Every structure is written in C-alpha cells, then in structure tokens.
Amino acid sequence: MIEYADASPEVRAVYDDIMTVRQTDWINNFWKALAHDPPTLRRTWESIKQIMAPGALDAVTKEMIYLAVSASNQCPYCIASHTVAARKAGMTEPMFAELMAVVGMANETNRLASGYRVEIDERFRQ
Amino acid sequence: MIEYADASPEVRAVYDDIMTVRQTDWINNFWKALAHDPPTLRRTWESIKQIMAPGALDAVTKEMIYLAVSASNQCPYCIASHTVAARKAGMTEPMFAELMAVVGMANETNRLASGYRVEIDERFRQ
C-alpha cells in the first residue's frame, strides 16, 4: 500500500482531491492499493466522484444503493467501507435494517423467478 | 401459471390482497408461478408486503434498491418488473440513470477491492 508520504506527485494529486471532496484527512486502503496503478487510481476516483455527486438522487440514497450491491455481492471490504460512508451521509440504523431486508428479499425472489422460469409479462416489456 | 379463475380459495385470497395493497387489477406472472406452491406464495407475499411498506425508507427508495440488486444479479424478470414498479413509485429517467451508474460502479470496485486483496481499515471495523 502506498502511503501519502511515499506517493508520486501524480498519486498525491488524487489523494488530495479525495480528501478535499470527502472533507476528510485520511485515505482508506482501497485507494492506497490502487495507487500501484496510477491510471486506474485516477480513472476510478474521477468516475466515483462524478457518479456519487448528488444529482437526481441524493448522497445517502446513492451510498445505500452502493451498499446494497456490495452486500448482495458479499464483498467484505466494500460492505465495511460503504456502511461507514452511508452512515456518514445520513443512513440511520432503521434505514440500514430496511435496506438489508430489501437486499435479502430481492436475492430470494430473483432465484424464485429464475428457478420457476417465469415468463416476462407483456406489460413489463419495454 | 395459475389464473385467478382457476385458483383455489387460498390462492385467490393472496391474489386479492396483492391487488388491494398494490391498487391494481391484475396479477403478474411471478405470483401465478408461485401459486403452484401455496405456502411459498403466501409466505413470499407476506414478506414482500411487510418489507416494501414505507417505513424509515420510502417506497421509491425501496423499489430502487430492489432494482439495483436485480440488475446486479442480472435477473431479466426481476429487472423488468421492478423497473416498472420503481417508475410507478416515482423513479424518473434521471433517477434510473444515476441508479444504474452506481450499480455499475459498485460492481467494478467490488472486484478491484477483492482482486487487490485490500485489507479492511481499522476505522471501518465494527
């Protein structure tokens, strides 16, 4: 993992932008690992910065969707980091509980729909 | 698939409740397939009714999380039905576009975190 003190100017520029945009004073391990590949570090950060900025969806909704996908994919790092991020953005414990209930249910019914080979209703087609 | 006209009283009772709660006059294929197994039909509907009711999260946020998981799992039936449900609950086109962008990004960074074997930061531990 590449610490700030050991980082090239190119990597430091990304680290600085991350801390500015997120209004924080530290860099989490995900970015320190990606820093081994500066183009991926930059591209991933620029994409996340663009995608996670409030727009038609607010910040907490976006973080909850990110967490929902990470929980569904069972990615331990991503669940840990985005649970913190979602809480920082305003997710309360009851919101987390309801989020997880929906994630669990969606994973159940996705398999019921597939296993029962349910045909898409005409009204649901584009 | 079991149509309303051919359904047992037990199945009809679930169908009736679905139409009442959802304020609609038809039953989509998912339920008609599950109706072959009345206990699963009833349990699944009671669970969804409880989970999807507005609470700490409103209806459109819940439907968007359901859609996010279904898109991440690549379940064609579920994507089709929950896109319609989310729109009915208030999801606009810009909201859908931002939702999909987050789903795509989460799936990308989940694999980057795993492939780079990123250790969970102390601050992210429970």
Add this chain to the structure above:
Amino acid sequence: MIEYADASPEVRAVYDDIMTVRQTDWINNFWKALAHDPPTLRRTWESIKQIMAPGALDAVTKEMIYLAVSASNQCPYCIASHTVAARKAGMTEPMFAELMAVVGMANETNRLASGYRVEIDERFRQ
C-alpha cells in the same frame, strides 16, 4: 452444434456413452456445443458420469443439488435441463417446490449474514 451424423468417431464414442449411461436415444444441445472441443467434451462427460453416479447420495438428491445451484446461479439452460433430469430421477412437484423454497431462503440469508458482517461462532469453526 454437431449432430451425431456429422460427428467424428471420437465425438460419436462420447455420444454413444452418454446415451447408454442415461438410457436415452438423443443427445441434448449442451453436448453438441461442447463437441466443437473434443477434449472438453470428453473430460466434462467423464466427470459428470463419475460425479452423478449414485454413491453416498442417490441420483435424485444429486440432481436436485445440481438444480439448486443452477437456479441460484440463474443459468436458464441449466435450470431447464436439470429440472427435467431431476424429475426423471424422481423429483415430484412438492419436492421441487420445497427445493426452490430452500434455494430462495439460502440466497436471502447469505446476504443478511454478509451485510450484517456476522462473525463465525467459535462452535462453527473447523
């Protein structure tokens, strides 16, 4: 897809063995597609023949496990073919319904366990 009439002697030998072992007179598309790569055709068939033969688990249990995984993975071809195979091996409609209920539930609780970051109990460690 490579039909029996057009198959090389090497491929025909596998097709013949499939029909003999399965006591059937036709070859399904999966094998006709793999026949483009005879080593994969042979290796896959030999593995399946060995794995699916009754042993500590009987044939219908093995086919139901195969179907459970295929439904969980949402593979349309595999769900279709292994539903037929499991029925042929003795799976009744109530058995299928209970199988699907377990598959759905396992997919739900897998995500609840991951999302809630549940630590493995000491008693469950190897």
Add this chain to the structure above:
Amino acid sequence: MIEYADASPEVRAVYDDIMTVRQTDWINNFWKALAHDPPTLRRTWESIKQIMAPGALDAVTKEMIYLAVSASNQCPYCIASHTVAARKAGMTEPMFAELMAVVGMANETNRLASGYRVEIDERFRQ
C-alpha cells in the same frame, strides 16, 4: 450482537422458539445480529422454521441444499453454520464430499452452457 440477557421480550420469544425447535441451548451469531431489527429477526426465523421443516424433502436433504447454495455463493458464515447443521441432520463425510463435487461441477457446466450460448432444447421447454 444482542445476547439473551440483554434482549427485549419480543427478541427473547424468538430466541426461545429457536432453541425449542432446534433442541439446543444456545443462539448463534446470525440471530444475535438480526436481533437489531426485530421484524426481520421474526420474519426470517418464521420463514426458516416453515421452509426447513421436513415435508416432501427430509431434513438432511434440505440442509444439504442450503449448504450447496451457500458454497456456490461463497458465503463463509453460511458455509460454516450449515456444514454443522447438515452434519447434525445426518450428513456423513462421504455425503459432504459428493455434495461438494456436484456443486463444483454445476458451477463449471453453468458457465460452459452460458459461454457456448447453448440454445434450450425443445424437449426441455416447459
């Protein structure tokens, strides 16, 4: 995690039922984590109690299917807990070995079927 001693009467009632149905004297971490959300705790337990009760499939077959899905999904907690549960229900080491062989094979052929874009045979359609 919510221990029995700290649990509300509502949560204790579920814990008591779990211990009665499973004929055991302890509660594993999964339930202690869900106890933060009593409606999900109750709903998940009621569903599992209903689904896992012997019916057309016996207890060990259901536990093996649960384990097969958990291994296929690569959920560490679920693999650990359901390996223990399946053994308690009667799964021997040879049964476990055959179960894992089927899970591995199904995951392989699911991807071969998808990657080769195998069309579903007419005889396999519903």
Add this chain to the structure above:
Amino acid sequence: MIEYADASPEVRAVYDDIMTVRQTDWINNFWKALAHDPPTLRRTWESIKQIMAPGALDAVTKEMIYLAVSASNQCPYCIASHTVAARKAGMTEPMFAELMAVVGMANETNRLASGYRVEIDERFRQ
C-alpha cells in the same frame, strides 16, 4: 435506443469516436442504450478506450479476459458482443475452446476452495 440520426451533438461525438477507434461504421446497441444518459455514455466509453488499448497486455488477451468474466457472470449480451470482439482481435476457435475450459474450471475450483474452507497458505499471503 438512440440512433445516430437522432442523437445530440454530444452523443454523436462519442459515436464518432467509437467508430474511429474501432475502425468500424456502426454502433452496437449497448452504446445506443447508454446514450439515454450522456454522462454515463461518455464516461464508460472513455474508460473502455483507455483500458482496452494495448499496453502490457495485447488487444486479444484483453478481449479474452473480458469474455472470460462475461461468461463467468453469464451475461448474454456481453458474451455475444465480446466473443465477436475477441475473434476480430485474433482469437481462434482453439483459443476460445481453451478459454472456456479455464473459465469452467476456475468456477468449479472457486467453489471447492470455499466449500472446503481452505485456509490460505502462508506462501500465498501478500
């Protein structure tokens, strides 16, 4: 789907760049669907253009890795489009056959490693 004739100048600029870089005269449906969300269209194309350009890995190796992941994820659109792209970049039928064999095997052993709860060897730790 947004056709070239109906596209805004912003979308047309991306379409033009896709056709130039890929030395082709048509736009496939993936981009026509993303064109409903111009920022995602542009960001996705810029990322793919950067990632798929030959570097330490040549074009055909990158396309085969893309196809391997798509086959493993069982995404029908992605399998279809990247099989064509990989062939155009130089993948022969024997290369495709060996690629699919590796994808199948990796999916099998991934689940064996998880199901048997294999501990990571000291020599494999970072």
Add this chain to the structure above:
Amino acid sequence: MIEYADASPEVRAVYDDIMTVRQTDWINNFWKALAHDPPTLRRTWESIKQIMAPGALDAVTKEMIYLAVSASNQCPYCIASHTVAARKAGMTEPMFAELMAVVGMANETNRLASGYRVEIDERFRQ
C-alpha cells in the same frame, strides 16, 4: 488437511504428480483439503493438468484468465493462489494492473447491459 506423510498411496501418487508437473517441492492447502475425497482430488488434478497445459493459449494467459475469473467471483483463496501462479508464469505488475482494470470494467458493463436490458444486435448473433 492431509499432509504427505499421512497420505494414502493413492493420494501420494497425486501429490507426486502435482510436484513433478509444477516443478515444485510442496503441496498447497487446496489439494490437502481435497485429499479427504480421493476421487475428487484425482479428477480435479487431472482436469487442471489437462486444461492448464500450454496449447493454443500459453501458460501465463491461462493463469491470468483463471485469476480474472477468481477475482470476479471474489474467492480469497483462489485470488491468492492464482496471483502467485500467474506471476510465476510470467505476469508482471503492469500486466496484473491491466488485468484487474479489465476485470473491473467487465463487471461494470455486464450490469449496465443487463440493467438497460440491451437487445443483442443481429450482427452478434451466432
């Protein structure tokens, strides 16, 4: 885990072949776990030996595809072992970085294609 010193002649024969083919003097935990089920140990090794031998694809390309699938599936053991194997076969750090970038991107666009329900272009059909 079954060590060499404790292994049956049948298991030792596989261990010996693994060490000979891989030109190494140790056995990693994956095989020691599978050794509890000698038929699966033998079948898995024979399959891997056949599949991973250089053919139309060279050894490093095959190891990178194996790693790409393992990273996409988020299998910690498989990522750890195949990162080492791919490096031993010649994968440099820049090659690893480009590999991971493709894996991440494929996982993103797989979900965009599914979520936007993109229809397969006529030119991409078989």
